[in-house]
Amino acid sequence: MKKTVQWILLSLIVSSIFLTACNSMTNEENTTSKEDMTNHQNSKQGVTADESNNGDSQDSTLDQDGPDAMEDIRIKLTFNNEEVIVNMDDNPTSKDFLSLLPLTLTFEDYAGTEKISYPSNKLSTEEAPSGIDPAVGDFTYYAPWGNLAIYYKDFGYSNGLIKLGEIESGIEKLENLNGNFTVTIEKVD
Incomplete structure (x- = not known):
């Protein structure tokens, strides 16, 4: 009986670790996918990742800040x-x-x-x-x-x-x- 309980506990622990690892991989894939999408959009617009993050774009007509940016x-x-x-x-x-x-x-x-x-x-x-x-x-x-x-x-x-x-x-x-x-x-x- 004791071996059966140990076997069940061991199975639960292994399953928990496996599910945690899978969830972690899914979160990493989602984050990577979002980053890839942002990088794709920026490359399509000719913006590097650094320019995208700090707002230093060369085309001020399209990248002005504020409510009247494209007015x-x-x-x-x-x-x-x-x-x-x-x-x-x-x-x-x-x-x-x-x-x-x-x-x-x-x-x-x-x-x-x-x-x-x-x-x-x-x-x-x-x-x-x-x-x-x-x-x-x-x-x-x-x-x-x-x-x-x-x-x-x-x-x-x-x-x-x-x-x-x-x-x-x-x-x-x-x-x-x-x-x-x-x-x-x-x-x-």
Whole structure:
């Protein structure tokens, strides 16, 4: 009987040690995975780990601190001898998009509500809401499909939609376009 109790206690101790080791390895993997994700995002944006941690980035336009960090960041959409100006929102997805500029993309109409295009790179969805209810003139990113969308009609709430910015004026220039059209997107100085 005494040997049986000792055997059970020994089995419990070994099992406890094994489970503790497994849990420790899982925590290390999670920490490493988060660090790898941060390093990947920083390398995608051209930021070293040291710059990421201390805020000494070279592009002050995108990395300013404070509530007005991206208040004055605007982009210009040029197509068919027309220009539309977009005020960009301050969020990680918008910043990731700005890092890709300048871009030339082909847009097409989708559902008589929005103009869409597929940039070659997927954008960050860090800190993104689960979705939004876009307004006419919203410049957005639909994460599930990886496409940009400019709304020229009311649509309703959409899961996975992230607002990048808002058109100042000229949404009617996009609304009246039929078929595919090429747009050059660049930052406004």
